[in-house]
Amino acid sequence: MEFDTFHHAYAAVLRRVVEEPAFRNAPRGLPSRERLGLGFRLREPDQRVPLIPARRLNIAFNFAESLWYLAGRDDLDFIAHYAPGIRKYSADGRRLTGTAYGRALFGGEGPGQWRTVVEELRRDPDSKRAVLQIFRGEELAVPANPDVSCTLGLQFLLREGALHTVGFMRANDAYRGMSSDVFSFTFLQEVMARELGARLGEYHHAVGSVHVYDTDAARAREVLADPASSAAPALRFPALPEGDNWPYIREVLVHEEALRRNRLRIGPDTGGLGLPGYWAQVLLLFEIQRRIRYEETVDPELLDALTPPYRWIVTHWRPRTPTGAIGAGR
Known part of the structure; x- marks a missing residue:
């Protein structure tokens, strides 16, 4: 197929x-x-x-x-x-x-x-x-x-x-x-x-x-x-930045751990992260996950900062559990 x-x-x-x-x-x-x-x-x-x-x-x-x-x-x-x-x-x-x-x-x-x-x-x-x-x-x-x-x-x-x-x-x-x-x-x-x-x-x-x-x-x-x-999807997902992305991956992993342990909070303005837009968007998704997990409010401004396909997915997610950590499955 x-x-x-x-x-x-x-x-x-x-x-x-x-x-x-x-x-x-x-x-x-x-x-x-x-x-x-x-x-x-x-x-x-x-x-x-x-x-x-x-x-x-x-x-x-x-x-x-x-x-x-x-x-x-x-x-x-x-x-x-x-x-x-x-x-x-x-x-x-x-x-x-x-x-x-x-x-x-x-x-x-x-x-x-x-x-x-x-x-x-x-x-x-x-x-x-x-x-x-x-x-x-x-x-x-x-x-x-x-x-x-x-x-x-x-x-x-x-x-x-x-x-x-x-x-x-x-x-x-x-x-x-x-x-x-x-x-x-x-x-x-x-x-x-x-x-x-x-x-x-x-x-x-x-x-x-x-x-x-x-x-x-x-x-x-x-x-x-x-x-x-x-139906054909109306939204397209972004592409990774050109060139070697390993320096960004390592930096994102550092931020991810801080978010996971609730030691970092990210707002809609991600300019201070020093990352390309693609990777800043990934951290915004982790920030939304953090807020759901720790029962904090997900502000509309945070959703508005997401690129359209990510915003669509998050708003249609509707987690089944209070922690919001669903959707994996093996």
């Missing part, structure tokens, strides 16, 4: 799994409907969010998860602030093993997989070896492991000046996990493209098992019944 944006792809994949499942099964006792060997291609991977009100996406979580990966972290302290429900996947109550993709990308001895892939593509732009491996076979050797990596790996292919990416997944929850996974993987693709000085190419998503659990079937049908699911 081919689509311009993930907005188009999300509804199409969800509809196929919900309305035309190939199998009904119950892995780990969880009834679901499933299709096998499904894939799609996005021509504009930076348009990575489905603008469907019924989906109630938490874009602060999406950015937090992407930055958690880029920071190479595996701790719950960071990511559970934005999605408390993710704690159930931790075996020790402190860390995540399979879900913490950043540890696979940047951890361990040596320069880390990310740096190795960047160097491979600089050395040989036609290489087919630029692969970030995530799933590890030993994950299956842990009895009743609550957190086995859903993602096998990411392949980066530099072709005619554009960086294309293929995400290989063993399994993907079409209602919940797919939206956050595609967001993160295309975000990583865009960061790497800027680092390499390449154009952003296409994103290909290949999955062994695409499924929807019965507990989410009613919500999935709400999404498919929403008129926005079949």
